[in-house]
Amino acid sequence: MADVEATLDACIKCNICTSYCPPAQVTGAFPGPKYAGPQAQRFRSPREPSPDASVDYCNGCRVCNLVCPAGVKIAELNARARASLFRDRGGVPLRERLLGRAELLGRLARPVAPVANLLLHNAASRWAAEVLLGIDRRAPLPRFANRTFREWFSRRGGRAREAAGARFTTGRRKVAYFHGCAANYYEPHVGRAALAVLERNGVEVIVPEQVCCGLPMLSNGDFDPARACFQTNLRHLAPVVEAGYDIVGTSTSCTLTLKAEARELLGDDSEAARLVGEHTYDVCEYLMAMHEAGELDTGFEPLELRVAYHPPCQLNAHRIGHPATELMAIIPGLEVEESGAACCGIAGTYGLKKEKYAVGMAVGRPLFDFVKDSGATVAACDSETCRWQITHATGVRCLHPIELLARAYGLADGQA
Amino acid sequence: MRRISADVLVIGGGATGTGVARDAAMRGLWTVLLERRDLNHGTTGRNHGLLHSGGRYAVKDPVSARECIEENRILRRIMPHCIEDTGGLFVVTSSDDPAYGDRFKAACDACGIPCEEITPAGALRREPRLDPRLRRAFSVPDGAADPFVATLATAESARAHGARIYRYHEVTRVVLRGGRVSGVVARDLVNDEEVLVEAAITVNAAGAWAGRIAALAGCEVKIVPAKGVMVALNHRLVNTVVNRCKPPGDGDILVPVGQVCVIGTTSYEVPDPENYGIEAWEVALLLDEGEKLVPGFKAARALRAWAGVRPLYSGEATAGGATREVSRTFTLLDHETRDGVAGLLTITGGKWTTFRQMAQVTVDAVCQKLGVARPCRTHLEPLPGSERRDYHRVGAPLRAVEGGRQAELVCECELVTRDQVETAIDAGAVTLDDVRRSTRLGMGPCQAGFCGYRAAGLLHERRQPAVQEANLALRDFLQERWKGLLPVLWGRQLRQARLDELIYLGIMNAERLDTGGRKSPLTDFYLQQAESSAHGVEQPLTGGGGQERHG
Ligand SMILES: Cc1cc2nc3c(=O)[nH]c(=O)nc-3n(C[C@H](O)[C@H](O)[C@H](O)COP(=O)(O)OP(=O)(O)OC[C@H]3O[C@@H](n4cnc5c(N)ncnc54)[C@H](O)[C@@H]3O)c2cc1C
Ligand code: SF4
Numbered sequence: 001m002a003d004v005e006a007t008l009d010a011c012i013k014c015n016i017c018t019s020y021c022p023p024a025q026v027t028g029a030f031p032g033p034k035y036a037g038p039q040a041q042r043f044r045s046p047r048e049p050s051p052d053a054s055v056d057y058c059n060g061c062r063v064c065n066l067v068c069p070a071g072v073k074i075a076e077l078n079a080r081a082r083a084s085l086f087r088d089r090g091g092v093p094l095r096e097r098l099l100g101r102a103e104l105l106g107r108l109a110r111p112v113a114p115v116a117n118l119l120l121h122n123a124a125s126r127w128a129a130e131v132l133l134g135i136d137r138r139a140p141l142p143r144f145a146n147r148t149f150r151e152w153f154s155r156r157g158g159r160a161r162e163a164a165g166a167r168f169t170t171g172r173r174k175v176a177y178f179h180g181c182a183a184n185y186y187e188p189h190v191g192r193a194a195l196a197v198l199e200r201n202g203v204e205v206i207v208p209e210q211v212c213c214g215l216p217m218l219s220n221g222d223f224d225p226a227r228a229c230f231q232t233n234l235r236h237l238a239p240v241v242e243a244g245y246d247i248v249g250t251s252t253s254c255t256l257t258l259k260a261e262a263r264e265l266l267g268d269d270s271e272a273a274r275l276v277g278e279h280t281y282d283v284c285e286y287l288m289a290m291h292e293a294g295e296l297d298t299g300f301e302p303l304e305l306r307v308a309y310h311p312p313c314q315l316n317a318h319r320i321g322h323p324a325t326e327l328m329a330i331i332p333g334l335e336v337e338e339s340g341a342a343c344c345g346i347a348g349t350y351g352l353k354k355e356k357y358a359v360g361m362a363v364g365r366p367l368f369d370f371v372k373d374s375g376a377t378v379a380a381c382d383s384e385t386c387r388w389q390i391t392h393a394t395g396v397r398c399l400h401p402i403e404l405l406a407r408a409y410g411l412a413d414g415q416a
Numbered sequence: 417m418r419r420i421s422a423d424v425l426v427i428g429g430g431a432t433g434t435g436v437a438r439d440a441a442m443r444g445l446w447t448v449l450l451e452r453r454d455l456n457h458g459t460t461g462r463n464h465g466l467l468h469s470g471g472r473y474a475v476k477d478p479v480s481a482r483e484c485i486e487e488n489r490i491l492r493r494i495m496p497h498c499i500e501d502t503g504g505l506f507v508v509t510s511s512d513d514p515a516y517g518d519r520f521k522a523a524c525d526a527c528g529i530p531c532e533e534i535t536p537a538g539a540l541r542r543e544p545r546l547d548p549r550l551r552r553a554f555s556v557p558d559g560a561a562d563p564f565v566a567t568l569a570t571a572e573s574a575r576a577h578g579a580r581i582y583r584y585h586e587v588t589r590v591v592l593r594g595g596r597v598s599g600v601v602a603r604d605l606v607n608d609e610e611v612l613v614e615a616a617i618t619v620n621a622a623g624a625w626a627g628r629i630a631a632l633a634g635c636e637v638k639i640v641p642a643k644g645v646m647v648a649l650n651h652r653l654v655n656t657v658v659n660r661c662k663p664p665g666d667g668d669i670l671v672p673v674g675q676v677c678v679i680g681t682t683s684y685e686v687p688d689p690e691n692y693g694i695e696a697w698e699v700a701l702l703l704d705e706g707e708k709l710v711p712g713f714k715a716a717r718a719l720r721a722w723a724g725v726r727p728l729y730s731g732e733a734t735a736g737g738a739t740r741e742v743s744r745t746f747t748l749l750d751h752e753t754r755d756g757v758a759g760l761l762t763i764t765g766g767k768w769t770t771f772r773q774m775a776q777v778t779v780d781a782v783c784q785k786l787g788v789a790r791p792c793r794t795h796l797e798p799l800p801g802s803e804r805r806d807y808h809r810v811g812a813p814l815r816a817v818e819g820g821r822q823a824e825l826v827c828e829c830e831l832v833t834r835d836q837v838e839t840a841i842d843a844g845a846v847t848l849d850d851v852r853r854s855t856r857l858g859m860g861p862c863q864a865g866f867c868g869y870r871a872a873g874l875l876h877e878r879r880q881p882a883v884q885e886a887n888l889a890l891r892d893f894l895q896e897r898w899k900g901l902l903p904v905l906w907g908r909q910l911r912q913a914r915l916d917e918l919i920y921l922g923i924m925n926a927e928r929l930d931t932g933g934r935k936s937p938l939t940d941f942y943l944q945q946a947e948s949s950a951h952g953v954e955q956p957l958t959g960g961g962g963q964e965r966h967g
């Protein structure tokens with residue numbers, strides 16, 4: 001695997017990254033990817049305390065990596081620099097540690113979801129969280145579902161199931177569904193939609209043991225627990241892959257982390273990491289591949305709907321095009337308008353932070369304007385935190401594209 | 417003719433000359449220094465940046481080794497801000513003889529150089545990129561030095577003690593009166609006028625050019641200029657000075673200096689200290705040697721190549737036998753006893769590391785001649801800039817621009833701010849290359865691709881010269897940077913050069929900038945240097961060359 005640090009040598013200082021970087025466009029607090037990445041890296045030494053704090057204003061969107069003509073792994077350089085920054089300045093701050101542990105929060109809150117929601121969403125506690133933790137009181141926080149995806153799945157029998165009317169051509173495809181934290185604790189309906197769509201297409205779907213992919217920790221500079229998560233996932237997932245399953249996820253962030261991000265950031269070049277990375281797919285990517293192989297059931301019912309679709313940064317970082325756009329285009333009646341905007345500004349947990357909330361909202365402005373002006377009654381996006389941010393900023397409901405597919409198959413479950 | 421007079425006249429504004437000027441001024445002597453170009457334009461500004469522990473000389477030349485460790489300790493004390501405390505390793509690679517390690521260790525012990533053998537695993541922990549097949553490793557107190565800042569600080573201290581330093585004053589004639597050197601005639605290259613400088617004692621500290629100065633006084637001093645080539649890589653692959661533990665040879669030291677690491681050097685005789693090229697095989701040899709220390713070295717991005725010339729003094733040439741062989745590394749010649757020409761001393765050879773001691777020995781002799789009995793104090797008084805009593809850190813420039821000052825970066829690669837460039841311009845920079853020497857402008861990956869035109873703009877804004885003059889400054893600077901790029905034009909640096917070319921030739925038409933037929937004191941020098949290297953363009957593949965090796 002490419003040595004992240006070595007890629008700094010490819011930089012030709014062209015500034016293209018800086019002119020595309022969303023935070024750099026809206027705040028002077030972030031000097032931009034060229035400065036924070038390949039340039040600053042030459043001034044960082046493993047033997048000295050971290051010299052630069054501005055790198056913490058990188059939101060990890062990876063727009064820079066995408067536009068760089070030279071292949072510099074800028075976002076990864078920045079993420080590593082943030083981790084060293086925290087390490088050198090007395091450890092990862094409490095807020096960052098907390099925001100990195102979506103899974104732990106979910107596990108704690110789940111049994112008392114209604115109370116937890118009440119606590120999380122009232123003005124007094126939001127004020128306290130802002131004052132004590134630096135989590136902006138206006139920022140969009142999700143609600144805990146009453147029942148997790150895993151609970152639902154185990155009640156369903158906990159096993160793969162053949163859908164009625166499933167149609168398959170070649171040998172049966174086998175998928176291990178990676179729900180991640182969001183579909184498990186906050187939006188189980190996304191997981192159910194994915195399961196329904198895959199099973200409708202004759203795919204055998206299991207739900208393997210798994211923990212948080214580690215991305216929230218990685219992007220909050222908390223590498224050690226992220227490494228532990230990644231190792232646990234490899235232990236669970238590598239045997240599954242060996243048994244012939246593909247890993248498919250509904251969160252573009254989790255799948256990106258399993259595919260490449262964790263390996264690169266943590267410098268893990270183990271065989272298990274390679275195996276899991278090479279067999280992980282975003283759900284729309286997977287369905288699109290099935291479609292190209294003539295294996296997708298395209299018997300969709302018409303959906304008379306106008307959708308404003310935003311391909312999230314994390315999806316772009318997969319470098320697989322926009323499979324959701326292509327899939328939605330097959331649905332009769334569905335009118336999809338794709339945003340040309342770079343980033344919604346939330347970037348996982350970045351836009352929740354008090355000093356960064358305004359940056360996030362300013363970054364997202366072009367997207368929010370697009371959604372509002374599109375006249376669409378519903379928005380769509382593949383990444384959960386982006387969906388929450390879009391709804392927060394525009395008031396427009398935001399779905400995962402898989403939910404639209406499920407609906408077009410007539411598979412909408414009433415349990416959302 | 418303008419006239420200047422002094423007790424001591426120093427010729428040469430490198431480490432040695434400024435060191436002599438400081439020492440003389442601190443002893444209360446009325447001192448003048450003449451440098452034909454900018455300070456550091458000579459070998460001092462083109463060296464490897466190694467603060468020697470003495471380890472390199474311990475086996476073959478214990479006298480130099482002792483000088484080095486002594487001065488190493490002193491420089492750490494008086495100019496910590498010019499030194500990065502990297503430490504050094506001597507590594508027995510799989511291509512070296514492990515038995516040499518024992519001789520090396522014993523020699524270091526004998527010279528008083530702290531030297532400790534560490535395990536190969538320990539060496540790899542410290543420098544993970546080293547070839548894991550290494551057999552033995554020794555740690556010594558080498559360091560990385562910034563000779564640019566050191567000379568400027570030395571000059572500043574000299575000025576504070578009353579010395580007058582004239583740059584762009586080229587000594588063209590030595591004035592002899594009754595068998596005695598009474599001073600020199602110099603040409604002020606900026607104002608194009610002659611200056612007469614009279615002094616009781618003249619010190620020739622002209623480095624590789626010292627033979628030419630001596631010749632002006634009718635003395636024969638045989639100095640063989642020995643060229644040494646170095647290649648800088650785009651970023652630091654090691655954070656410790658890494659030496660091969662074997663008898664000294666070509667390309668056996670890797671020094672992390674500032675933001676780069678530098679492999680060097682070679683040592684081959686050239687006819688002229690001024691006019692030499694860098695050959696493809698020299699670059700190839702250095703990269704091959706680097707590969708032996710750090711696998712993957714050749715694939716890393718080379719930034720630039722340059723060369724400096726060592727003044728190799730080849731012993732006695734004329735009658736008298738009065739040469740004072742201070743040691744094998746440096747030589748002080750008293751031309752009164754040696755050639756019957758009074759009032760002239762030549763100090764030559766040596767290392768950057770030992771420049772202070774060379775100055776001390778020289779000024780001791782000056783004082784003796786002038787009947788002044790004041791002891792040297794240069795080892796006691798710290799240099800300006802060292803107030804924080806702390807070594808230089810790799811991260812210091814980044815730390816300094818954090819918190820808002822990023823917005824005013826002129827050179828982004830080396831983090832040089834507008835303030836710094838303006839200060840250098842206002843301090844009388846004659847060329848943009850002078851600005852570079854005092855700020856590091858244009859020394860990073862893009863080699864002035866983006867800062868060159870910005871700096872030219874600032875020059876114009878500050879000085880309001882005719883526009884042709886600003887054009888000339890830019891063209892000179894591009895030419896100067898280009899000559900160091902030529903020998904490494906392949907891979908990623910070639911890509912960079914293409915982008916720079918598009919910017920300067922495609923957008924700015926720099927080739928045809930109107931300079932009104934003007935020339936700076938260095939225009940011809942830059943052109944000629946780039947031409948000498950022009951045949952080094954292809955990627956170096958093979959070594960060889962059949963020239964005789966020196967040093
Ligand atoms: C390739 C190489 C690598 C080296 N690496 C190291 C190292 O890592 N560590 C170390 O300790 N040492 C190193 N050295 C040695 C060290 O750099 C030199 O010994 C030292 O810089 C010499 O300084 P100087 O002042 O004597 O000479 P210079 O710096 O050459 O100064 C002489 C000055 O005299 C000026 N001059 C010439 N003619 C005239 C004139 N007519 N009128 C006025 N001025 C004139 C020149 O312009 C020049 O600036 C290296 C040398 C070389 C060649
Ligand atoms: S990852 Fe996004 S925020 Fe960070 S430097 Fe790159 S473009 Fe800017």
Ligand code: SF4
Binds near residue numbers: 013071
């Ligand atoms: S886009 Fe890539 S090559 Fe250009 S400045 Fe940014 S990192 Fe460097």
